[in-house]
Amino acid sequence: MSDTTRRNLLKGAGATLGAAAFAQAMAPLTKWTADLSFDEFLQKHYKEFTREEMAVVLRRLEEKTEREYGRKVSIQDLPPQEGVSFGYALNLSICIGCRKCAEACHQENNHDRRTGNSYIRILEMEQGSLDMERGTAFYDHDVPAPGKYYLPVQCHQCDNAPCVKVCPVQATWKEQDGVVVVDYNWCIGCRYCEAACPYHARRFNWTKPEVPADEINPDQGYLSNRIRPQGVVEKCTFCLHRTRAGRLPACLEACPTGARVFGNLLDPQSPIRWVLENKRVFVLKEELGTLPRFFYFFDK
Amino acid sequence: MSASRHLFAYLRFLGRILWMSTDGSWRFYTWMVVLTAIALVGANAWAQQLAQGMVLTGMSDHVSWGLYVANFTFGVGLAAGAVMMVIPAYLYHDKEMHDVTLVGELLAVAAIVLCLLFIMVDMGHPERAWHLIPGVGRFNWPVSMLTWDVVVLNGYLLLNLHVCGYLLYMRFLRRKPRKRWYLPFVFLSIFWAISIHSVTAFLYSGLGGRPFWNSALLAPRFIASAFITGPAFVIVLLQLIRRFTGLPIGEGPQRTLTSVMRVTVLLNLFMLGSELFTALYTGGAHAGPVRYLFFGAHGHHGLVPWIWTAVVFNVGSALLLHLPASRRHVWVLNLACVLAFVGVWIEKGMGLIIPGFVPSTLHEMVEYTPTLTEWKITAGIWAFGLMLLTVAVKVALPVLSGRYASPHAREAEAAPGSSSQESPGGERQPAA
Structure with missing residues (x-):
């Protein structure tokens, strides 16, 4: 085996080993990504919601609370009242x-x-x-x-x-x-x-x-x-x-x-x-x- | 050549030199394997922190920033300090410095990446970083100083990547770089370097509720100490490069950087003294954090050993740098550099961030000690930064010295893409 081939083989082995070790190191993230839904990740800023979109988000959050905490809750979005400070x-x-x-x-x-x-x-x-x-x-x-x-x-x-x-x-x-x-x-x-x-x-x-x-x-x-x-x-x-x-x-x-x-x-x-x-x-x-x-x- | 062909050729060039960087001596491989291992330990700790929450850190609602933000602050200084090579080279036409300025710019790149990583691991929701993208998210510019920091840090990164990349690529093609493609950017980067550290200081000094940070002297102090750590790191780095690559680096840059440090170490001590005098002589709210930091207060002494170590190191480095021996014996100079680097790391890191929170805004005494998770992540990021710097220096030097050039350029048969022992490497021992 030539010196170059051996060197390339070793590099390949090293890279594979490194990649495997990295995957292993990041494994705890599987739990984290499981908790994170796509809708949640892409959710807009509060001020950019229409009333309809807000309603969808509120239902999603209610379902999430029930799923994770085992309790039916009602989440509302009450606006500020006119003339109140x-x-x-x-x-x-x-x-x-x-x-x-x-x-x-x-x-x-x-x-x-x-x-x-x-x-x-x-x-x-x-x-x-x-x-x-x-x-x-x-x-x-x-x-x-x-x-x-x-x-x-x-x-x-x-x-x-x-x-x-x-x-x-x-x-x-x-x-x-x-x-x-x-x-x-x-x-x-x-x-x-x-x-x-x-x-x-x-x-x-x-x-x-x-x-x-x-x-x-x-x-x-x-x-x-x-x-x-x-x-x-x-x-x-x-x-x-x-x-x-x-x-x-x-x-x-x-x-x-x-x-x-x-x-x-x-x-x-x-x-x-x-x-x-x-x-x-x-x-x-x-x-x-x-x-x-x-x-x-x-x-x- | 058309723009797109240039782009592809440039990307091929990057790929080529990166491939080249995987060749090296056993010392290089050992160094990189050790750094990889540390970086992986850090990555694993970060993954756990993300999954279980920042409860794994020692931070609390009383001390809500800790080791990560401390290292971030120090890292910005390191990045800004590298400009101390650019200024003599371009403003004062220091020829010898000009030859190695690229090392400083590469250090700036690695340091900025390090800073961005320290911010990322400090975030409760790093996946929401897209909220910071102007137009897509809601970027609170110009009101929030943090958005200024995002702009100047990323801008500084791009500036340095452009200057380094362009100069190296032209060298690779054996063509003379065109001034208008790099000189304006170099001069911009000088102002930009000052801005990154000033803005980082303004993050803290703009907070009226934190008397320890709420000082107009903070930005000047940051700049002064940046011009300690940058030169200190580069002095040691240049020696290591010379030793491991045999590149003929003259004594000039080292002399210039030492002269810079002789001024900045004193300036830094002077400004620290001014702060201490103002706080302690006045007394009251401003004195609380200073007393806690230097002497302990209400039975809490967590930072006292740290800060006195920093004081001893900073004063020690100032004395060493002014001894004639520092001119004669390089080990004296190196010792001074290491002391200064560590001294500033403490003073501007933990010594700056933590007293901002102790006593708290309601004058409660809650202390902070970094956990193992925080140390692992911190070590991991530093290891990653050193890997980046090693690879960058290793691939840049042969190109810069003309040893590695495009096969299309004339007499460029000696491309060491597959050479072995003799391959020039930038491998280094831990500098500090």
């Missing part, structure tokens, strides 16, 4: 840090059960200071503790939202009623928005969410609480599947002290307007110019 205020004087709002959020929004995820994070703060560095989210004792007050933080639905600005594919945007939403089927999972948010309001689905069938909230919205896919970012939407139908956010209903006030900023008779006009209201990190729609106030 949402605002939220929280009375820090009467919040007792019981975390009932976070728990309600967890259930309402079909959050992953293993991580106990919620869109609300509650900081236990020291009286006499608004310095978050001296607060902690990891308190574990009876509340309210003496010398402490409590600062729940969730998405502020900023009018100048850094998260919306940075998204490279417009997978997140501000709706007409002020709510910042995510198209979970368009998000590429780069998490730039998570880095950009100054309020720790965004969460990433690090793995496929786990929710037992009997705990799933079947009343779902495309842009809000439907079970999110793995690998996309999610956030608080002021429970738009409820609030756009005239109901109140789940966190507000769960609050035992009535610290939460929600409503239409454009309605002069709304309680939120009363708070804004009569209380000394502030927003978090005002100096960043994010223009939040989530306000805090003290009674006394």
